[in-house]
Amino acid sequence: MLQGTLDLLILKALAHGALHGLAIAHRIEQITNGAFEVKPGSLFPALHGMEEASWLVASWGESQNGRKAKFYRLTKAGLRQLEKETSDWRRVSSAIAAALRTA
């Protein structure tokens, strides 16, 4: 996975509401049509880092099956970060696509 894409995918996955850790991984798998499978070993360090950067806030809530779980939710800063990373990504990917076309 490209450097920085994990952050972007996590932000995107949370764009429609709060999720707990592994549900985020599940959601990423869904929205990328199964192309990205995020392992807990990369997911949790990323979540904790983003939480400390205050893009995400965590709170303990109840999961669908009635268990207590730690839910992550986007903050305003996280939303801004998502917009910024999205436009960055678009610029980079179209540039790379253009480069590949000329070659």
Place this chain on the structure above:
Amino acid sequence: MPSFVSRILALCRNLFRRTAVEQELSAELAQAFEFLVETKIRDGTSTSEARRLAAIELGGVEQLKGEIRESRAGHNLEGLFRDVRFGLRMLLKTPGFTVVAVLALGLGVGANTAIFSLVNGVLLRPLPFPDAERIVYFEGKNPGAGITDSNISYLDFTDWSQQTDVFKSTAGYWIGGVNLGADGAEPERVPRAGVTTGFFSVLGVQPVLGRAFVPEDEKPASFIGGRGTVAIISHGLWKRRFGSDPAIIGKQVQMSSRSLPVIGVMPPGFEYPEQTQIWVPSAVNLSEEPRDNRAWSAIARLNSNVDLKQAQTQVSAINAQLDKQFHETNKGWDVSLWTLHERLVREVKPSLLALLGAVGLVLLIACANVANLLLARSAARQKEIAVRAALGASRTRILRQMLTESILLSAIGGIAGLVLSIWLTKVLMSMLPEGAPRLEQITIDYRVLTFALGVSAFTGVLFGIVPALQASKLDVTSALKEGGRGADGHRRTSARSLLLIAEVALSLMLLVGAGLLIKSFVRLQEVRPGFNAHNVLIANVQLPYPKYDNPQFVEFFRRLKERLEGVPGVQAVGGSINLPLNASGYAIGRGFIPEGRPLTVDENRDATFSAITGDYFRALQIPLLSGRTFELRDNADAPKVVIINETIAKRHFGSPAEAIGKRLSIWRDEKFMREIVGVVGDTKAGSLTGDGGMQIYIPHAQDSHWNFMGLVIRTAGDPAAFAATLRREVQALDKDQPVYNVRTMDDVVMNSLGTRRVSMQLFAVFACAALLLAAVGIYGVMAYSVTQRTQEIGIRMALGAQKSDILRLVVRQGMTLTLIGVIAGLAGAFALTRVIENLLFGVSASDPLTFIAISLLLIFVSLTACYLPARRAARLNPTVALAEN
């Protein structure tokens, strides 16, 4: 919320709410595990299989936690805390080592900080004047006549400063004490300065009360009797003598025979020059001032676009003109410009820097010793370190741990040192000679703190790096297998050998320096001052004019002598305006012309001039070589007489005996000839290191305008006990008359050795410390080496080596290292002693005797330090030695 704020909050949470954060993490991961298990069960896997698969998918929980922790803020800091905690635990586990190391470092850092606070206060802190580096001092010199550090002529100064535009403002001043009293209060002598109007603006300091001088305050003044019309007083005098009277302005300050209205009070601490308490305006009548009256001091403030060098160039050029124009008075006279700061501290600067260097060497030796201790300790810790390395600690991780420990050690040592330095600084200051410059500036300030901190951190890395590198280079397998006495032990030994060589070399350098200084000091004490200082009390008395006048000056001192002679225990009483070793603080030179030999301009016939009273020569036991001393009959009406010293007699008259009956005149002051009635021995006029030069004496009665006398009283017992008697006798003649500068002549001699004595003592202390440290270091290395070689020695003995062979084996190893160190040290000392060359007296910086003696001393000490472990090795029982492994 800006990102960095949230980071800092996260950092705080991670550091201070660790347990909560960790619990939350565990809960989160437990939940994730359960989630995985449930998902898998829903997909139809059996419960036990689901748990197994979930565990695999999640990875090791502890490992995952580790990865998450590493992504957190403060991860490195936390590691540091862990290292520090662990380091502290290790240090507490070996209290003996820790105490020795902290003591060595504490002493090293403490001594360094103490010396540095001296250097800081005296050399580094700027003078307490605004833009002090722009204030320059004019110093007269006449290289041809061997005169340095002279005052200057006011007329010359006027030309220097007015024919150029490099100076923003200029001022001349003179220094002379004044008697306070005659207002019922205790008579007191205080330093006073006569200054020209620009004085306070050159220094950039204004009165806190009242005003500074204006040109209208100035009245022409002569050097001795400054006739100011108003006065400015110091803050201290205002507090002490006037009870901080807020309405002081306009009140009179009562000096011995007249009083002046106070127009200003200076800010606290301002006492320039030389603890001045009263400033009076003093202008010069340019038309009457002689060009060769070199009695003035002068300062100036440079314009902002000018540096010292440019100013010197300009002034030198003007001075060259003056030399041509006023040949008779100015021939050979030159002027040097100094920044005021540099000029105040230049006498002590070389000593201070040499001391700083010396104490730095002691610290280096202490570091080498601690490094040796650490090496030995890390040898003992090999297994522990090997285990850590085997468990996956990286080389950097181990290096960091070891360095943390040594820096921790140096930090504790540094704190101990800082505390110690506060006390040491006080001791140092009490050792310094009186009159040493800028002592009031010596305090612990941020520079001193930074220095102590820097030195501690530096030493921590310095003594920690070698052992740490050694430890981290460890070969894990061999260390675990056999406790590491193989190749690694060898490498460690070579590091220790290098440290030993360095220690020997450094201490040799220091010892040679100390040896040279001690030898200089002994030479200085062997100098014969030309008089006997024992059992002599000296004191100054200055009679106020116009309360007294010329004949009364003579009469007063004659009567005082008679009274003092009546006191039991007083053996002889005399006085001179000009005591040897500059003990009266007043020196005056006069040219003279032997009869029939007209003065040529190029010839130096400047002699130290003294008007004397009473039994001066008998009181100081200056030997009479020929003729007679002055008697009461040599009064104002009698034929004019003079006594000369041996140097003049030999240089101008052949011999003391031949000089008697010849005549000379005192140049420009007296138009008549004086007959030489006596020749006395030479005395040291200015300092013990200088030569006495030519000296002439005349009876006070025949040059009666001197109102000042340095009294000399030879006593049967302790002269200091007569101080009160002297005061009583003076005040019996005049109750308002203060006696000041009361000291024994022994103290004067001691004090004239001043900074030399202190720097010699300190150097000796540092050198002893270095020698001790080196001895301990050599012993430590050798003892360790014997332990390392136990097996080898056992085999040697089993194969038939004698005790003497073993002894020789060990001693040879130590002595080889010592000799290499001695050779390196000799080379270093040869280079370094040049630095202290100007602190030496009567001994060359490469004095072979000192170099050889010190080398032998060090070799002897090293031999002793090697012998003890060697003897232990020789006494080893081969069976036991071999069985040990």
